[in-house]
Amino acid sequence: MNNLNLRHLHYFWVISRLGSVVAAADHLELTPQTLSGQLASLEAQLGGALFHRANRALQLTDFGHTVFSYADEMFKTAQALSDLVIKPAEGRPLRLAVGICASIHKLIAYRLLKPALELPRTVKLRCQTGDLSQLLKCLHQRSLNVILSDRPPADKDAPQVRCYALGRSSMSLFAVPELAQRLASDFPQSLNHQPFLATALDAPYITELKNWFASRNIAVNVVAEVDDSALIKVFGHQGVGYFAAPTVICDEVCRQYRVAHIAIINEVQDTLFAITRDHGSHDAAVQAIIEGPMAIVKSIENSDV
Incomplete structure (x- = not known):
């Protein structure tokens, strides 16, 4: 330990995680030249090349993988200890950086975040949207505290996170009142060939919904594919077609976008997860x-929509 420069080892660990000297230098607030020199010193100290281009x-390199496995365990443990001993003092604002999968409905995201915003302590909230793989990288780099997702992490990520x-x-299905009234009659056969607004994102509930349509021989007429759940509702408000959203936010969807509820599809479920380090x-x-979303679960089960 007396001969091992832990600071240089930490620099190597950051370079390995971020994939480049430039990205690591920006993260560490050093110049790339300085960081390259420190890396060269560490390689000379350890007696072997850690990277190849x-x-x-x-x-x-193979040697680099071995060194990284030890460094990764060391610095994750050190960070966990640091997190423990530098918890904010009472009264100091809590900083909450949340990653939100783009396929999650934004009204749902707000309801999931609301318990944190209602804490007696001030919470400084920062939200970032993206796909799950991108958000997981940010979580591992500690730029996020938690991810809200509509799917659990893949098996390869599972050992590194809690879900x-x-x-x-x-x-539920929604549309402008005139279209909703027409589609509610003789449901679900009334949906056949009617204009549908689909999400372009790989949301799990979309696969279930497609299967539900197919099982009832309903021909789906997709008039638009949109990768933003809020924009889909805007199109719905303009009468472009009907769309799907979680039943638990039925009241908010109808009120905010001035649409009407068509029907509940109990066979199609939207499940939500929180992912942490x-x-x-x-x-x-x-x-x-x-802990807060238990109230959401109850409202789903007791919904009289």
């Missing part, structure tokens, strides 16, 4: 998100 990208099931809602304890804001 392939198509202008850095790739770990909490927050709640589940059936899906697997190291360290949660602060009060993250814990409020994990």
